[in-house]
Amino acid sequence: MTTVHINDTQDTEQPKSPHRRSWLKGIGVGAVSLGAGALATKAYIDSSDGTQTKQDAYGTHQAGIITPQPAAAIIVVFDVLAKDKKGFEKLLRTLTDRITFLTQGGQLPQIDPKFPPLNSGIMGDKVFPDNLTMTVSLGASVFDGRFGLTDLKPQYLQDMQPFPNDALEPESTDGDLSIQICSNTAETCIHALRDIIKNTPDLMTMRWQMNGFLPPHMIRKLGKDTMRNLLGFKDGTSNVDAKNDALLNELIWVSDHANSAGEPAWAKGGSYQVVRLIRNRVEFWDRTPLQEQETIFGRHKLSGAPLGKPNEHDDPDFASDPDGKRIPHDAHIRLANPRTPETRKNLILRRGYNYSQGLSKSGQLNMGLLFVCYQSNLLNGFLTVQGRMNGESLEEYIKPFGGGYFFSLPGFAKGEYLGQGLIQAAV
Numbered sequence: 001m002t003t004v005h006i007n008d009t010q011d012t013e014q015p016k017s018p019h020r021r022s023w024l025k026g027i028g029v030g031a032v033s034l035g036a037g038a039l040a041t042k043a044y045i046d047s048s049d050g051t052q053t054k055q056d057a058y059g060t061h062q063a064g065i066i067t068p069q070p071a072a073a074i075i076v077v078f079d080v081l082a083k084d085k086k087g088f089e090k091l092l093r094t095l096t097d098r099i100t101f102l103t104q105g106g107q108l109p110q111i112d113p114k115f116p117p118l119n120s121g122i123m124g125d126k127v128f129p130d131n132l133t134m135t136v137s138l139g140a141s142v143f144d145g146r147f148g149l150t151d152l153k154p155q156y157l158q159d160m161q162p163f164p165n166d167a168l169e170p171e172s173t174d175g176d177l178s179i180q181i182c183s184n185t186a187e188t189c190i191h192a193l194r195d196i197i198k199n200t201p202d203l204m205t206m207r208w209q210m211n212g213f214l215p216p217h218m219i220r221k222l223g224k225d226t227m228r229n230l231l232g233f234k235d236g237t238s239n240v241d242a243k244n245d246a247l248l249n250e251l252i253w254v255s256d257h258a259n260s261a262g263e264p265a266w267a268k269g270g271s272y273q274v275v276r277l278i279r280n281r282v283e284f285w286d287r288t289p290l291q292e293q294e295t296i297f298g299r300h301k302l303s304g305a306p307l308g309k310p311n312e313h314d315d316p317d318f319a320s321d322p323d324g325k326r327i328p329h330d331a332h333i334r335l336a337n338p339r340t341p342e343t344r345k346n347l348i349l350r351r352g353y354n355y356s357q358g359l360s361k362s363g364q365l366n367m368g369l370l371f372v373c374y375q376s377n378l379l380n381g382f383l384t385v386q387g388r389m390n391g392e393s394l395e396e397y398i399k400p401f402g403g404g405y406f407f408s409l410p411g412f413a414k415g416e417y418l419g420q421g422l423i424q425a426a427v
């Protein structure tokens, strides 16, 4: 999908849009003579505030997978109430309509005040796009026979089985259908979620959800800097290049590539989505020596550089360290990506968010990582990577307690609906 940026992530102190320049002219002030504060104020009230930034609704792939991450996210997982294929199709058509409207924006209809409003009203009467994406994915349970889809399940889709360090809570695990909602603001995500709930009361019910956030000032730097997770480390330094189409067709999208062999035809253009809710034991972490923290990840905390290297994007060069003296063999990055020709097929596209949810029952900070990743092959991707990381030193500080495996539907064209290929292939 094409990304359309309308000055959202630009440096707000440089007048760029014609609209903005005309405003400056209109008040008879030259840009050079305006102080940064005045420009920043103006940036807040015109289109460069990001409210008009739009992601395409139509395309080969759904938005929200390779599109840049905005600052706010909600992952919400539903169980489907629809009883048959017809009901499931109605759900997919409703989701398509609402997502198209919410992501592109527009006027909300006025209604008779004797009836409840059609919408929460959080965005007023005119919905603005605010960089919203809503990515719809299906869990394995949808293919259980209720909707005539049994023979159409993506081959690796399954319920989440606990890894040795997991304590999966059933109320926060699995589910029929996930929606990853991402936007510039938490309010726009909440608005979108409430719109979906209001429009599908008879079709699905919420099972679990998690809100995530990233620092907005870092997002505005547009990839010039890497964001930090709540353990204080740069997270996202090394990731699959979302601009490399050949790589994406091999590793992220179900495609004609051998990595996707055996998948049903309808799944082409989709991707396996993994969500993991991972609590961080931050009080314990904050009492851990810096040296130990860095050894656990295999990177320097401040710079994000691989241990013993000066720069963040330097190659960790494991080959020159066969005994693990510089970067231990059980360091997170060494297990996650050993960087060998054999492990190339295990690369995944990570798209996680931080989360914070007040206090745990035992009075500790309840915060961590809303881990999300995408891959064309769940077995070669997350399942193998997580398998390699079982027993890593980081496990003492983290506790995965929920999540699920889902299949992100292919994108749709104008006049089509999400999952149309699946429904048409169903019996």
Ligand SMILES: C=CC1=C(C)c2cc3[nH]c(cc4nc(cc5[nH]c(cc1n2)c(C)c5CCC(=O)O)C(CCC(=O)O)=C4C)c(C)c3C=C
Binding pocket: 229, 231, 233, 234, 235, 236, 237, 238, 239, 276, 278, 279, 280, 297, 299, 332, 333, 336, 337, 348, 368, 369, 371, 382, 385, 386, 389, 398
């Ligand atoms: C199974 C996949 C992964 C899980 C689960 C996971 C959890 C997790 N990660 C961090 C922090 C960092 N991860 C980093 C790199 C990294 N992590 C994974 C995979 C999982 N992480 C991969 C594939 C990579 C990239 C490795 C590489 O190519 O070098 C880093 C280093 C910076 C970076 O490259 O992003 C950090 C820091 C936490 C805190 C966490 C669970 C709470």
Ligand SMILES: [Fe+2]
Binding pocket: 332, 336
């Ligand atoms: Fe990681």
